[in-house]
Amino acid sequence: MRLDKFLTECGIGTRREVKDIITKDVVTINNKRVSSPKEKVDLGKDVVKIRETILEYKENRFYVLNKVAGFITATEDPKEKTVMELLPKWVNKKDLFPVGRLDKDTEGLLLFTNNGKIAHELLSPKKHVNKTYLVKLLKEIDEKSVKLLEEGVDIGGYVTKPSKVQIINNTEIFLTISEGRFHQVKKMLESVENKVTYLKRLQFGKLKLGDLPLGEVKEVTLTDIF
Known part of the structure; x- marks a missing residue:
């Protein structure tokens, strides 16, 4: 070269x-x-x-960011601050892009790579890659709502696949889904007459956020992902 x-x-x-x-x-x-x-x-x-x-040459690069609220998941935008601005100088940003998306007001685990094939595999509906979120709610959640969420709910002409709910307390849950539709978690809770007040992704496939501080980045390998 x-x-x-x-x-x-x-x-x-x-x-x-x-x-x-x-x-x-x-x-x-x-x-x-x-x-x-x-x-x-x-x-x-x-x-x-x-x-x-x-200098270390890496054909494939993978980084995990603990996303801060207030940044959109995009490589560039003429009006909004993007998650690319959260990446520190030591990160090789060439050809890097976020895998999937987190809403502007959502925090947590966001993976970046320059490998389109891996990104496609992680996002493919056929792969059913699990994503776990910490969800804080406006109202207390009851057993009926939990059962509905786990069985699948209508979020506007689409019924979600079965999910897993773990109750932390009356207004906080861990929610694991295998899809990634637009505003899915928020729409799921709205379907059971509740509302998300705070949302943070904790896990994406094998990747776990762990104790990575908010706004910080760590490099990961392919074996960490699959």
Whole structure:
């Protein structure tokens, strides 16, 4: 792989930006200074540095964000703040996108990747990937509502698949669903004459939010996801 492409793929900058960096004589391949963007990099053998920082090439990248409320799930928007703005500088944002979506006012686990195939598998209705939410409610929830939610409810011309409800207290539950329809959790609770006052995703497939602080990011691997 050409050096300029390698640096770009590592998230260092655009092709033009990395060429400027290379000409400053701060890039080394196996401790040998290089000044041409055409230099070749062997991904399996060569050690590339910018000054003393070793660059690690990753074809596939996966990051988990504990999303903050007030940001929309999109890569860009002319009016709204997007979740991309929550990603720190150390994250390689090149070709990165969120997998699925969380509502603007929803917090919790949001996965980012540059691998479209993996994203498709996680979101495919055929895969039935479970998602668990902490749901705080306006009113107390009763056994009848729990049974209806678990059996499936009509959310406007569509009956949801069976879900799992775990009661925390009268106005808080854990809700696990295997779908991801628009505003699904909110609509499910509305169907049993209740209302969501707070929503946070805790788990997506095998991925768990755990004790990741609000607004923080961690890198994960494919084995963490499947």
